[in-house]
Amino acid sequence: MTIAEESIPNVPEVVILRLPQYIRELTRILNEGTDVASSQQLGNRLQVTSAQIRKDLSYFGRFGKQGRGYKIHYLLKELRQILRLNQEWPTALVGVGRLGRAIIEYPGFSPQGFRVTAAFDSNSRQVGETLGQVTVQPMSQMEKVIRENGIRIGIVAVPAEQTQTVINKMVDCGINAILNYAPVSCHVPNGTKVRNIDPVLALQSMTYYLDPRT
Amino acid sequence: MTIAEESIPNVPEVVILRLPQYIRELTRILNEGTDVASSQQLGNRLQVTSAQIRKDLSYFGRFGKQGRGYKIHYLLKELRQILRLNQEWPTALVGVGRLGRAIIEYPGFSPQGFRVTAAFDSNSRQVGETLGQVTVQPMSQMEKVIRENGIRIGIVAVPAEQTQTVINKMVDCGINAILNYAPVSCHVPNGTKVRNIDPVLALQSMTYYLDPRT
DNA sequence: CGTTGTGAACGGCTTCACAGCT
DNA sequence: AGCTGTGAAGCCGTTCACAACG
Numbered sequence: 001m002t003i004a005e006e007s008i009p010n011v012p013e014v015v016i017l018r019l020p021q022y023i024r025e026l027t028r029i030l031n032e033g034t035d036v037a038s039s040q041q042l043g044n045r046l047q048v049t050s051a052q053i054r055k056d057l058s059y060f061g062r063f064g065k066q067g068r069g070y071k072i073h074y075l076l077k078e079l080r081q082i083l084r085l086n087q088e089w090p091t092a093l094v095g096v097g098r099l100g101r102a103i104i105e106y107p108g109f110s111p112q113g114f115r116v117t118a119a120f121d122s123n124s125r126q127v128g129e130t131l132g133q134v135t136v137q138p139m140s141q142m143e144k145v146i147r148e149n150g151i152r153i154g155i156v157a158v159p160a161e162q163t164q165t166v167i168n169k170m171v172d173c174g175i176n177a178i179l180n181y182a183p184v185s186c187h188v189p190n191g192t193k194v195r196n197i198d199p200v201l202a203l204q205s206m207t208y209y210l211d212p213r214t
Numbered sequence: 215m216t217i218a219e220e221s222i223p224n225v226p227e228v229v230i231l232r233l234p235q236y237i238r239e240l241t242r243i244l245n246e247g248t249d250v251a252s253s254q255q256l257g258n259r260l261q262v263t264s265a266q267i268r269k270d271l272s273y274f275g276r277f278g279k280q281g282r283g284y285k286i287h288y289l290l291k292e293l294r295q296i297l298r299l300n301q302e303w304p305t306a307l308v309g310v311g312r313l314g315r316a317i318i319e320y321p322g323f324s325p326q327g328f329r330v331t332a333a334f335d336s337n338s339r340q341v342g343e344t345l346g347q348v349t350v351q352p353m354s355q356m357e358k359v360i361r362e363n364g365i366r367i368g369i370v371a372v373p374a375e376q377t378q379t380v381i382n383k384m385v386d387c388g389i390n391a392i393l394n395y396a397p398v399s400c401h402v403p404n405g406t407k408v409r410n411i412d413p414v415l416a417l418q419s420m421t422y423y424l425d426p427r428t
Numbered sequence: 429c430g431t432t433g434t435g436a437a438c439g440g441c442t443t444c445a446c447a448g449c450t
Numbered sequence: 451a452g453c454t455g456t457g458a459a460g461c462c463g464t465t466c467a468c469a470a471c472g
Contacts, residue, residue: 020418177420195416202409204234206391281450
């Protein structure tokens with residue numbers, strides 16, 4: 001409340017995209033037993049220039065000591081606070097087909113504070129089934145459950161044709177961060193963020209660089 | 215051979231990242247029964263300006279007709295050629311744990327010409343098992359198999375600690391395009407591309423925008 | 429001395445705007 | 451008229467370079 005967050009200017013989105021990487025790498029460095037790091041050291045490990053790291057951090061404050069570097073523990077605490085990672089984030093998954101199941105069972109989310117708290121599917125055959133810790137519910141329950149649990153993050157793993165419809169529903173339920181696994185580009189109102197996970201696009205953007213027969 | 219590809223200047227990587235999206239959306243438009251599209255129409259569907267699309271395409275040639283737009287079928291053919299998507303790309307997967315299995319069984323790759331042709335794991339318990347169409351082989355076979363099959367693309371789904379080692383091996387085998395599912399940033403020599411798939415980073419870069427209690 | 433924090437310079441992607449073709 | 455292709459302008463993120471400081 002008293003924190004001077006009001007003074008943070010418009011931070012470029014690329015900066016926000018890099019902060020989680022800083023957190024991840026700093027955590028790793030800390031686990032290796034080092035508790036201070038310079039922007040140079042961090043940059044080497046992430047293939048980023050030291051100036052970039054310092055500039056990125058400078059959007060939010062001063063976290064280092066000249067001549068020394070950054071106390072990792074402290075910097076991590078600050079970064080987590082900036083990104084609001086100091087809390088548990090419940091998420092709602094829609095679509096529990098093959099992909100959705102893999103997502104529910106993916107062990108990588110919860111250590112980072114993201115938990116699939118509710119799952120929905122339009123196929124009545126899946127409804128009622130319990131996967132991991134959650135029981136699949138019908139779409140008709142979505143708004144109620146999302147609002148009652150204060151869920152702000154949605155994960156979409158439905159077929160391409162249904163994606164935009166599902167996303168619209170999520171937005172109507174008050175969700176404004178969406179992780180989209182479907183291979184479609186989707187539209188959301190201002191104030192809602194979408195990140196797409198699409199391995200096929202990733203592959204297709206690499207083959208360009210594979211020269212024929214080398 | 216006679217194609218004037220030598221005249222293509224250094225294309226910004228962001229452009230290459232957008233081309234697959236153009237392909238995907240154009241394919242969808244074509245399937246809806248439309249066979250000509252303007253940069254404006256495509257841009258609306260992708261949330262991209264029409265100027266951006268025209269500029270992107272202009273790096274590679276002239277594919278439209280003034281006053282008309284682009285013949286989708288023709289443009290798609292050209293784009294696929296630019297990205298070398300007119301061929302099947304065999305890929306090698308390393309790591310057949312939970313995630314690796316999901317990748318092998320993911321039905322989205324093959325329609326786009328990517329096929330997991332070989333799978334490897336260092337755990338002898340998995341070796342010999344057949345998943346989908348491929349039989350898991352020991353790491354010792356990797357170089358031989360990759361070279362014999364002319365595999366240029368690798369997919370990594372091993373635990374974080376092993377990732378850099380596996381990627382180094384892949385590079386030694388002549389692979390220079392890598393899809394990395396592990397939550398680590400990795401180093402590769404010039405001439406090798408890496409794309410990372412990391413849903414956790416994606417989530418962590420969205421919570422920043424979720425203002426407390428709205 | 430080593431390293432941060434940062435204004436200024438730089439470079440490159442995006443947008444503009446219009447000539448030119450259909 | 452409608453839309454492409456593109457030089458030029460504009461904008462925005464990155465890099466530079468150095469004052470400041472432990």
